[in-house]
Amino acid sequence: MEAKVEDRGGIFANHRQPTRIQAVNREIILEAALEVFAIHGFRGSTVDQIAAKAEMSKPNLLYYFRRKQDIYRAVLEHTLADWLAPLAAIDPAGDPIEELRRYITLKLDMSAKRPAASRLFANEVLAGAPVIGDFLETRLRELVHEKAGVIRRWVSESRLAPVDPVHLIFMIWAATQHYADFDVQIRAVLGSQVDKPGFREQTAQAVLSIVLNGIRPRM
C-alpha cells in the first residue's frame, strides 16, 4: 500500500521541507515567545504580546503556530536540550573538582547568556510543570540519578567530601539559575555593578569558592 501520505494539515506538523520564510519566521516567533513566556509564564502571556514582539500580525503568527500552546511547547522543546547539556557533560572519568568546577561555570554562563531560558523553566515549574512534567519524571530523573551515582563514587573514593549528591546537584542548579531568575532582585541589591565587566567572574569565583571550600575558616 505505502500510501503517499501527502497529509493535510497545512505547514504544521507535517513532513514537508520548510521554506526559507518558514524557517526564518518560526525562529523569530520562538525568540519573541521565549522573551514573553519567560516573564509572565504561559497563562500570563498573550498571543498579541508575542506577535507584537515578533513584529508580526496575530493571524500571521497563528499561521505558523495554530495555538498558543503550540508556541509554548515549541519554545520549551527548543530550549530543554541546551539547558540540560552541561549536566550530561559531566565526565565520570574526569577529576571531580575540575568536573564540578566546569559544570558550575557552564551553568553560570548559560544563566548570563540565556537568562530567558532559565526564567521560562522557572515559570513552568512554578506553574506545576504541566508541560514538562513527564520529561522531569523520566529523562531528567534518570540523568540526575546517573550523575548522582558518579558523584557518589567520587565520594566513596574520597575524592570529594561526604555529601549527598542529589542535594549537591540541586544546590548547583539553585545557585546558578538564581542569577538569571532573580536578576531583578540582584540588580536591586547590587545596582549597576551587575553590568560591569568583571561581575560574572566575581560571581563564578564566589559560587565556586563556597561550593568547593565552604565558608568555615581553614586554619
Place this chain on the structure above:
Amino acid sequence: MEAKVEDRGGIFANHRQPTRIQAVNREIILEAALEVFAIHGFRGSTVDQIAAKAEMSKPNLLYYFRRKQDIYRAVLEHTLADWLAPLAAIDPAGDPIEELRRYITLKLDMSAKRPAASRLFANEVLAGAPVIGDFLETRLRELVHEKAGVIRRWVSESRLAPVDPVHLIFMIWAATQHYADFDVQIRAVLGSQVDKPGFREQTAQAVLSIVLNGIRPRM
C-alpha cells in the same frame, strides 16, 4: 473646622475598625489568593479562581478588595515581613557559623512550611518585580548591605573563610528557596521520598554541609 472625615470609600482603606466578618473573610481571601498567585503569578491568575478557592462569589470577594491588584498587593505585604525576618535576625554579636547555620535552617523551615510565599515572590520577581521593586531597592538593599557588613567583619576577623558576603547571601536564598519554588522538579527527581519524615533534616544537613564545609575533600 476639623471636619469629621467620615470618609467615603466603603470599608476599604479607611480607618474604621473591621468587623469580625471582615477580619475573617479578608483572611480567607488572602490565603486563597496566596495559593493562586503563587502558582500562576499576577497576570496568570483570575479573580474567579481566587473566589472559587475562597468559596465565595466573585462580587462578594470584590466587596472586600475592589480590584485584583488590591488583593495582590495585600497578599504581598502580608507575606513580605515574615519572609525577610530571618535575615534581619542575624546577630552581629553571635558566633558566625552558628548564626549562618540558624539562618539557613530558618529559611529551609520557611520554604517547607510556607512554600506558597516563596513561589509568590519568585513569580513577582520573574515578572520584573512590578509591585515590590521599590521595596527591593530600598529596604531589602539596605538590609542586605547591613548584614553583608557583618559577614565582612567576620571574614576580616578570620572567623569565616574569605567569601563575598553578598554572593553568600544570594546563595543561601537560592539554595533554600529552591526547595519551595522547584518543589515539583524535586519531587520528579526524588519521588515520594520528599514526603518522608526525615527529608527536611536530610536536606538541611546537606545544604549546611556544603555551605559550611564545601565539597573539597579534607584530609
Place this chain on the structure above:
DNA sequence: CTCCGATTTTACCAAATAGTCAAGAATCCG
C-alpha cells in the same frame, strides 16, 4: 511573464475576564 501555492492581512467571533450595580439577606444594636 504567468500561474499556483505560500504568506499576509482585514474583519470577524465566542469565550473569558475584571469589574459594576442594585436588590435581597443577614447581622448588629438600641
Place this chain on the structure above:
DNA sequence: CGGATTCTTGACTATTTGGTAAAATCGGAG
C-alpha cells in the same frame, strides 16, 4: 422587636483574548 448597617448575590457590561475565515498579496518555478 425594628431600623440601620453590613454582607451577599444574580444579572449585567466592557474589554481582552484566543482563534477563524476568506480575501488579498507575494514569490518562485517553469
